[in-house]
Amino acid sequence: MTPMQIQSTQQHDVIIIGSGAAGGMVAWNLTRRGINVLMLDAGTRFNRAKFWSHVKPWEVRDRLAAGQRPPEFYLSTKEQPYDTDPKNPFELIRVWGRGGKTNVWGRVALRYSDVDFEGPAKDGWEIPWPIRYKDIAPYYDRVDQLIGVCGGDDDQDSLPGSKYHLPPPAPRCGERLLQKAAHDVGISIVAGRRAVLTRNYNGHNACHYCGACGKGCDVSAFFNSSDYLLEPALKTGRLKIVDNAVAARVLVDGKGLASGVQYFDRYTKDEHKVYGKRVVVAASCIDSTRILLNSKSDKYPNGIGNSSDVIGRYLSEQIRFHIQAFAPELIGGKVYNDDGIGGEHIYMPRFNHRDGRKRDYLRGFGSQFWFTGAHPGPTWARQIPGFGAEFKAEVKKRYPALLSLHPYGEVLPRANNRVRVDGTPPDQYGVPVARIEYNVGENERKMVEDMYATCEAILHQAKAEVLPYKRGSIDVLGSAIHEHGTCRMGDDPKRSALNKWNQSHEVKNLFVPDGAAFTTASEKNPTLTILALAWRSSDYMAEEMRAGRI
Amino acid sequence: MSSRRDALRTLAGATGVAAAASAQQNSHQHADSGTNQPGDKPLIDSRKPKLPGFFNKDEFETLSELVELIIPRTDTPGARDAGVQFVIDERVPNDAEREKTWRDGLALFRGLDSAQRLKRLTQYSKETGTPGRRFFDVLKAATVDGYYGTREGLAIELGWHGNTFLKEFTGCTHPEHQIKGKP
Numbered sequence: 001m002t003p004m005q006i007q008s009t010q011q012h013d014v015i016i017i018g019s020g021a022a023g024g025m026v027a028w029n030l031t032r033r034g035i036n037v038l039m040l041d042a043g044t045r046f047n048r049a050k051f052w053s054h055v056k057p058w059e060v061r062d063r064l065a066a067g068q069r070p071p072e073f074y075l076s077t078k079e080q081p082y083d084t085d086p087k088n089p090f091e092l093i094r095v096w097g098r099g100g101k102t103n104v105w106g107r108v109a110l111r112y113s114d115v116d117f118e119g120p121a122k123d124g125w126e127i128p129w130p131i132r133y134k135d136i137a138p139y140y141d142r143v144d145q146l147i148g149v150c151g152g153d154d155d156q157d158s159l160p161g162s163k164y165h166l167p168p169p170a171p172r173c174g175e176r177l178l179q180k181a182a183h184d185v186g187i188s189i190v191a192g193r194r195a196v197l198t199r200n201y202n203g204h205n206a207c208h209y210c211g212a213c214g215k216g217c218d219v220s221a222f223f224n225s226s227d228y229l230l231e232p233a234l235k236t237g238r239l240k241i242v243d244n245a246v247a248a249r250v251l252v253d254g255k256g257l258a259s260g261v262q263y264f265d266r267y268t269k270d271e272h273k274v275y276g277k278r279v280v281v282a283a284s285c286i287d288s289t290r291i292l293l294n295s296k297s298d299k300y301p302n303g304i305g306n307s308s309d310v311i312g313r314y315l316s317e318q319i320r321f322h323i324q325a326f327a328p329e330l331i332g333g334k335v336y337n338d339d340g341i342g343g344e345h346i347y348m349p350r351f352n353h354r355d356g357r358k359r360d361y362l363r364g365f366g367s368q369f370w371f372t373g374a375h376p377g378p379t380w381a382r383q384i385p386g387f388g389a390e391f392k393a394e395v396k397k398r399y400p401a402l403l404s405l406h407p408y409g410e411v412l413p414r415a416n417n418r419v420r421v422d423g424t425p426p427d428q429y430g431v432p433v434a435r436i437e438y439n440v441g442e443n444e445r446k447m448v449e450d451m452y453a454t455c456e457a458i459l460h461q462a463k464a465e466v467l468p469y470k471r472g473s474i475d476v477l478g479s480a481i482h483e484h485g486t487c488r489m490g491d492d493p494k495r496s497a498l499n500k501w502n503q504s505h506e507v508k509n510l511f512v513p514d515g516a517a518f519t520t521a522s523e524k525n526p527t528l529t530i531l532a533l534a535w536r537s538s539d540y541m542a543e544e545m546r547a548g549r550i
Numbered sequence: 551m552s553s554r555r556d557a558l559r560t561l562a563g564a565t566g567v568a569a570a571a572s573a574q575q576n577s578h579q580h581a582d583s584g585t586n587q588p589g590d591k592p593l594i595d596s597r598k599p600k601l602p603g604f605f606n607k608d609e610f611e612t613l614s615e616l617v618e619l620i621i622p623r624t625d626t627p628g629a630r631d632a633g634v635q636f637v638i639d640e641r642v643p644n645d646a647e648r649e650k651t652w653r654d655g656l657a658l659f660r661g662l663d664s665a666q667r668l669k670r671l672t673q674y675s676k677e678t679g680t681p682g683r684r685f686f687d688v689l690k691a692a693t694v695d696g697y698y699g700t701r702e703g704l705a706i707e708l709g710w711h712g713n714t715f716l717k718e719f720t721g722c723t724h725p726e727h728q729i730k731g732k733p
Contacts, residue, residue, distance in 0.1 A: 056713060058701040061637065170721025180729045209716040329727065335709035340719050376704055376712070381694045387620045387675060392707070395698075399708045 003269040012038040012276035013545075015261050017247040017291065020100025021527050022514035023282035024225030024233075025534035026541075031238040033542045038274060040245035040263050042283075043097030045226060046071050046216065053210060053218040057376045071216060073097065073104050080246075082286070083424050083435035090317075090436040091478035092286055096266070098241070099226030100284060101481070104214060106343060107222045108368060108525040109149045109195040111140050115158045115353055115364075116522040123362045126314070126413045127490045129519045130500035137161060139532035147223040147531070148201040150341070152191025158364075159190065159349040166198045168345065169209075172338045174372040174403050175346045177327045181462035182348065186355065187454070189348045189369075195223035195528070196341040204228065211339025211375070222341075245272070248431045250279050250295040250304050250510065258304065258510045264429040271429075278509040278541065278550055282534070285315075285483035285515040286419055290434040292487060292512070293421045303421075305504035310497045312420055314413035315436070316485040316521035319444050319474050323405045323455045324371075324380050325464035330401035338373030338400075348407075350523055352450065361446035365409035366523045367455075372404045383467045403464055407451040410523045412443050413485050438477055448474055482526055484518035502537035509550045513537045602639040604649075609656045613638060615664065616656075619671055620693040621703070629693050632702035638692050655685030 014030055016023045019041040027037050052070040055063060075094040084090045095101045114133045121128035137160075143149075144164040151165040168191040171179065179189040196213075200206045207221040220227045233239040244266035251273065253259035260275035281288045292311050295304035303311055348367035352359055380402065381395045411417075417439060421432040452471050459466050490496025493505035502517050504510040513534035515526050544550045602610040617629035617638070629635075642652050658674075658681075659667050674682035697703035704710045722728075 054713060056701070057699050057704060061640070169719050170723075173722040173724060173727050176722045176724070176727040176729075180727065183729050209719045210713050212713055335711075337712045337714070337716070339712040339714075339716075340721070345721070374708070374710055374712075376699070376710060378698050378708070379695060381698060382691045387671070387690060389622050389624050392621050392624060395694075396708060399710075 003264075003271060005271045005273075007273045008275065010275070012036060012274065014038070014278045014280060014541075015040065015274060015276035016280040016282060017261060017263075018042075018100065018282035018284065018288070018514070019098050019230060019241065020095075020225050020282065020284060020514070021102050021530045022534045023280065024099065024102070024229035025531050026280050026282060026511075026513055026538040027239050028229040028233045029535055029538040030542060031233040031236040034238070035542060035545065036238045037233070037240070038276060039230075039239060039241045040247050040261060040274075041096075041098050041241055041243055042246045042266060043095075044243045045098040046073070046103055048216070048218055048220060051216040051218045053212045053215050055215075073216065080427055080433075081425070082433050085437070088439065089476065089478075090438045091476045092436065092483075093478075093481045094284065094287065096246075098230060098243075099224045102224040102527070103216050103226065105224075105527060106368075106370075106525060107194045107196050107213065107341075108343070108347070109144075109147075109151075109193045109223075109528040110159060110347070110349075110366075110524040111161045111193075112136070112522060112524060112529050113156075113158050113160050115350060116520070116524065119363055119522075120520055125362055127488070127492060127495050127519060130489055130491045130496075133160065135500070136529070136532050136536060139536045140528065142535060143528060143531045146202070147195055147228055148197045148204065149193055149195050149528070150198040151193035154188075154190040156188060156190065156349045156351075157354065158351070158366075159193070159347070162193075165193070166201065168192065169196075169198055169341050171345045172340060172373040173330055173336070174327055174338075174401065175344065175369060177329060177462055178369060178372070178403055178405075178458065179346060181464075182458045185457045185461050187348065187351055187458065189346050189367075192343075192345050192347045192368075193528075194341060194343070194345075197221045198341070207341050209337075209339050209341065211342045213342035242274075246429060247281075247283060247291055248294060248429060250281065250291060251275070252295070252297045252299060252304060252507075256299045256507065258507055264431075269429055278511070278545070280511045280513065280538075280541075282512070282514045285486055286434050286436065288512055288514055288516045289419045289486040290421055290432075293419070294431055300506075305497055305507045305510055307506055308494055308497060310495060311487050313415045313418045314485040314488055315417040315419060315438055315483065316411045316413045316518070317438065317478055318408045318480040318482045318521055318523065319411055319440055319448060319477075320406060320408045320480050321448070321451070321469075321474050323452075323459070323466065323469050325403045325405075325459050325462070325466040326398045326401040327403055328401075328463050328465065331465075332397040333400050335374045335400045338375060344369035344372060359446075359450060361443045361450070362412065363410040363443075363447070363520075364523055365407050365447060365451050365454075367405055367407040367451075369404055370406060372402060374400050374402070378402070380467055398465075403459070403462070405455045405458070407455060408480060408482075408523050408525075409444065409447045409451055410521050411440055413488070413520060414441065419486050436478075440474075440477065445472070448472060482515070482521060484515045484521040484526060487512045487516035488519050489517050490519060501540040502533060503540070511537055511541060600636070602636070604639050604643045605652075605656070608660070609653070610635060610639065612656045612659050612667075615667060616659065616671065616689055617693045617696070619668055620690055621697050626707040627702040629697045629703075632697050632700040634693055634696035634700070637696035637699070641692070641696075651685070651688055654681075655688060658682060658685060
């Protein structure tokens with residue numbers, strides 16, 4: 001059947017592209033303020049009753065053989081490709097469907113601090129952030145209270161704002177030993193901050209410690225945009241969600257304002273045009289950028305709102321690697337149920353700015369520790385030497401003793417780390433795909449050395465038996481799934497695409513509240529900050545609407 | 551959570567009456583398989599007697615012996631008991647390079663008796679950079695990943711007992727693991 005072209009005559013108050021953390025928050029906040037919202041989501045709602053949260057690892061084969069399938073969260077590159085240099089690949093993880101990546105996110109919910117917001121202003125690398133901690137702190141408070149974040153009260157200058165935390169889960173043995181060893185070498189490892197409910201909260205269920213969060217939570221005990229934001233927004237009667245709507249371009253009117261969105265039905269491939277007075281692009285960093293760059297017109301030949309040529313540039317993901325070791329105290333010991341809230345209960349905040357030692361690089365790193373303890377999928381057993389009965393016994397005695405370190409470091413924004421759509425092949429809807437060109441540089445290489453040295457110091461102090469690793473090596477770029485910066489905010493319209501309200505400098509009724517808006521990536525997981533910025537931005541948007549300015 | 555299916559499966563593994571157990575199991579979906587939906591096909595039992603889908607009879611026999619050499623039966627089940635040879639047989643196809651790696655690798659053990667296979671595997675494990683060592687690494691990785699993903703490897707051997715419903719999570723209570731003083 002030939003795809004059709006369908007135009008709607010209705011003019012919506014606000015059209016939002018994307019249903020994840022950013023789009024969900026904007027929809028929730030605007031609808032509760034009485035504003036009507038049309039949301040375009042590239043998939044459909046995931047059926048929580050069908051999640052495989054409680055399918056044991058060994059049942060998976062049987063189920064697959066019987067023709068059952070787990071929910072398909074992750075978008076396949078066969079369905080929707082992106083372009084990347086095979087010799088220098090960038091891994092892009094996307095979820096099409098209601099709630100986006102928040103269905104399966106890592107739930108690490110860290111606030112940025114002024115160490116992060118003031119970083120570029122202090123060291124002079126690229127543009128400064130247009131906001132400081134005090135600007136966003138009230139919104140962090142509100143987000144913490146709305147979604148429920150568990151954590152300690154052990155704040156650091158690099159990790160502020162614990163006042164609304166739910167009780168933190170107790171650390172596992174290995175995590176305690178890591179805290180202790182780090183403490184002995186002068187490094188603080190604090191309670192993790194995670195958007196997991198350690199008690200019933202705001203109508204959502206408490207975590208039951210099954211540890212299978214990565215398969216989607218069957219009781220919705222961690223924040224996800226679908227249940228925590230979109231469902232309440234739908235109850236207002238002011239939110240309409242179009243399923244399977246793959247957004248392609250933002251439409252422009254004669255005055256150079258955003259006038260609507262062109263999208264394609266994911267399956268029928270029909271082309272639709274919907275119209276609205278304001279457009280919010282929240283399709284996740286890379287896809288928001290692709291949509292903006294593809295939105296070319298006479299007025300904006302370089303993509304909507306991109307006369308500065310900033311959009312698409314300054315892609316900043318994070319560098320990370322993984323080191324695993326065994327705690328001598330735990331080798332041969334009892335095997336506990338270490339599931340907890342899934343992932344680590346501790347976090348190592350950035351400290352390199354305050355320990356008195358001068359670094360030969362800019363910015364910093366922190367660390368996560370997921371997989372510490374006894375978990376399914378002990379692939380580390382491959383690295384235990386030998387084979388046979390002795391090998392089997394060596395694996396078994398180490399099973400309760402695993403320590404797992406995953407440091408994350410900031411990547412500096414650089415103009416040539418970029419997303420482009422010029423000359424890229426079209427997707428199945430005829431829309432150019434994103435090409436991702438991304439490298440890390442000398443600053444990151446030096447930081448990685450310090451990250452390794454830090455892990456080594458902690459593990460040496462713990463007298464741990466460390467599994468072989470290659471010093472200096474890093475994980476595949478993009479694999480941290482923390483893309484930022486390609487539509488950055490700033491005070492200078494020549495060097496930034498958005499103002500401090502996530503509003504386009506050039507197109508006043510266009511907003512970009514997702515990770516693309518970040519001026520820098522920091523070393524932290526971005527979702528909590530995306531939620532706070534999106535709330536703040538949509539408050540501003542609602543006020544501007546009320547005042548008749550947009 | 552003790553499961554009727556697990557009990558049947560252990561029985562089947564021990565006595566070789568898997569087919570009967572499997573039929574019974576399929577006729578009665580147990581409540582513990584909570585994510586099954588009306589209309590879902592019943593589960594099949596991976597332990598019922600079946601034939602390899604990719605490897606030929608000789609290759610499969612060799613593979614079964616090799617996985618058992620990597621992780622043998624001790625006081626707990628070994629890789630062959632756990633059916634790792636079937637797991638590998640399922641995972642190898644649909645990638646020409648991977649298929650060749652396995653076919654060529656298993657051929658290195660063709661026509662050898664058990665003692666000779668053990669000797670050759672031991673030799674490969676001590677080499678560096680040879681085709682034999684490369685296959686040893688591939689075999690070991692696949693056996694490890696397969697075995698510790700089965701109930702035999704993960705629950706019975708390693709003692710993992712997670713992915714269940716807990717009212718609270720106790721965490722570490724050992725005084726000797728705590729920081730002394732303020733963290």
